[in-house]
Amino acid sequence: GAVVSQHPSRVICKSGTSVKIECRSLDFQATTMFWYRQFPKQSLMLMATSNEGSKATYEQGVEKDKFLINHASLTLSTLTVTSAHPEDSSFYICSASRGHNTGELFFGEGSRLTVL
Amino acid sequence: GESVGLHLPTLSVQEGDNSIINCAYSNSASDYFIWYKQESGKGPQFIIDIRSNMDKRQGQRVTVLLNKTVKHLSLQIAATQPGDSAVYFCAEKRNNQGGKLIFGQGTELSVKP
DSSP: OOOEEEEOSEEEEOTTOOEEEEEEESSSOOSEEEEEEEOTTSOEEEEEEEETTSOOEEOTTOOTTTEEEEEEETTEEEEEEOSOOGGGOEEEEEEEESSSSTTSEEEOOOEEEEEO | OOOTTOOOOEEEEETTSOEEEEEEOOOTTOOEEEEEEEOTTSOOEEEEEEETTOSEEEOSSEEEEEETTTTEEEEEESSOOGGGOEEEEEEEEEGGGTTEEEEOOOEEEEEEO
16 A cells, blocks of 8 residues: 655654655555644544645644644655654544545644653 | 544454444545554555445455445445454545545444454
């Protein structure tokens, strides 16, 4: 099946710094990528929808200036957590869509962010 | 609706028994549903999907049932094995919200040997 790679898988940073997480579709072109966050023992919460070459669409309550999303190519989307704080510590997961059918939606392995 | 802030319910079954995991959805416009399995520290894995023009779909050891009248989805796992222990999520594709995929609350399945 199609592969979506996230990097880094784990990152620890100091409060106030910014962290960038990459999401790559390795063997297909992803017209749309989605970013989710997940707190322990909770479900995945959609943060934003990212379309190649256009601005991301953020879900209600998600700060676009805090979570910067860039989808510069059909194989790469990045999420930057700016001025990270301990409450931003979470599991961030991306998914990539190969087509308009969401059935062709492939998930990355997630990135664990810990902000000290 | 979204399940943010709610903690996962748990289901404990004996190895070899059948498991039934339930999910309720709220959006009448959703026409495509997927069950995912998530192991600790990993991303979701696709298990099985179903479109709204069906009420049942079977895979290998898994069956998904869809009841659109009451907006209810279930996942049945036959002969549950220890390797099935994980968190299971249903997800719905919301056509009236740009086709985004929204996850349900999730259920933690624990299989006792």
